Amino acid sequence: MTATQGIHTIDTGFVRPRFDAAYLIVERGRGAFIDCGTNYAVPRMLAALDNAGLAPADVDWLILTHVHLDHAGGAGELVARLPNAKLVVHPRGARHMIDPAKLWAGASAVYGESVMESTYGRLRPVPVERVVEAPDGHVVDLAGRALHCLDTPGHAKHHLAVHDVRSNTCFTGDVFGLSYRDFDTANGPFVLPTTSPVQFDPVALHASIRRLVALDPTAMHLTHYGRVEGVARLADDLHTQIDAMVAIAHAAHGKPDRHAAMAEALTDLYAERAVAHGWTRGREALVALLSMDIELNAQGLEVWLDRPTGDA
Template sequence: MSLHGIHTIDTAFQRDHFDAAYLIVEDGRGAFVDCGTNHSVPHLLAAVQQAGITPADIDLLIVTHVHLDHAGGAGLLMQQLPNATLVAHPRAAPHLIDPEKLIAGATAVYGEEEMQRSYGTLLPVPEARVRVVEDGETVMLAGRALECIDTPGHARHHHCIWDARSRSWFTGDTFGLSYRELDGPQGAFILPTTTPVQFEPQALKASIARMVERAPEAMYLTHYGPVSDVPRLAQSLYEQIDAMVAIADACDGRADRHRCIAAALSALYLERAHAQQVPLADEDVLRLLAMDIELNAQGLGVWLDRGRP
């Protein structure tokens, strides 16, 4: 079931209901927003068929940013979409046309074996099929306007997409992470993501504020799915960004800095989970957020090492 022609696709990356891509269908034409990894491509093509269109009917693949859980499958997917244009942020496009730096960076972090297991071999996208969009530029899907705005804070090559038809944003990672398993009686639970290497707290808060200004009805998160009650969630993100900065500062200079940050993040998320009556035991909350706690701690460490920009 889709609302406003928007289909949520589970890319099956890491676990169920962790990583989403979106298919927007308008008047028989389609656009993907984000695409997961190479291993996600069969799931995306199945969604196209289920929506009653064909790969030839896909006009756009819009990637919010080039982190591999969002755009790692772009090259392979584009090979299956004969009429599609890849839409990317100016800082993201070069890495999609020539992914060598992405491959080298990810391989250095994960190792060759894990790189293949999680992501597969990244394929380049021909430059002629890539459209670079500047801040505020609009692309059209069968007359449906999709506006791309520059949203730094999580990454400097990140943009979010405003869909006026549904009055909603496709937010990539700029509006944080919200897993459905943590939904409680007060609604969605959300947390910011400071994944290495370009966390910038003031820029992130400004990007969130810029999106909230439009009074959106929903935010379509890559991790995971659409959320509403946007003002409350935005306020939660602002508070947590400030708290995470304070944690990083408090742990800076310690020999066990990373462990200090990770422990304090765990305590922060549990405190907020309790306040929001998240329906999971503490150990299950920490298990669900384990990877995010580790990556957020790494990201805060990189931020400290870069001089707190």
């Protein structure tokens, strides 16, 4: 676990090392978690407290960027172990934390009950009196440290980002893309958007990225994975790729092998950009690291194409 300006990065252990991060912010002996991983990450979250010199009773907040299970699946179990903490969540996500039955049912329909149990663990409800809805502009007070919650749709309608005024950094969940440390080169971090199902909206995603960049933050803290700098360059990369991914979706639309065509074109896009970024490990290694993200991005683009709103 690393710490800068009272910000501790926690590897939740989901999927592989340095894949899924949560964060602990410490201010004057009080703590706030941002995202929490799955149920299986709870011991790591509590160990992070101990390493930071805090007890569970010293945590005031658990803030969720959104309720996808790799970010929020362990919220109920973690809150149960934090006697003074409130859960802060986007208004659209609050009901899923209070009653996660629909969240569980939807994911189980895709992955199956046994995979859900082994991957995430059974979801535990959060008592309604411990849930705080955070509309756009909501400010979380952590011992005088202001954490501004910003409505940032595009990846999910229930997505918020957190601007930590003290450090002038943002906790971006998935709205500022994915940047795995495996792809770092002398040119800095490599980034790609995530369009995973089911609420990808390219117009909203562009706007959310622009909104965060307008804050002129010194760094972004991504769930996948860690702190990244060079924000303006990364934002430009994201904008370019969002447009390229939309073009890939349109080009594949109507093909009988649409999904396969999208996945192959996405792989080509990321491989070409990785080479241009100075990454030398080759296409096979890239696919090994990004296969799940490529699959989810293709699925998300398909859902977006089929949405009956005229977007496609």
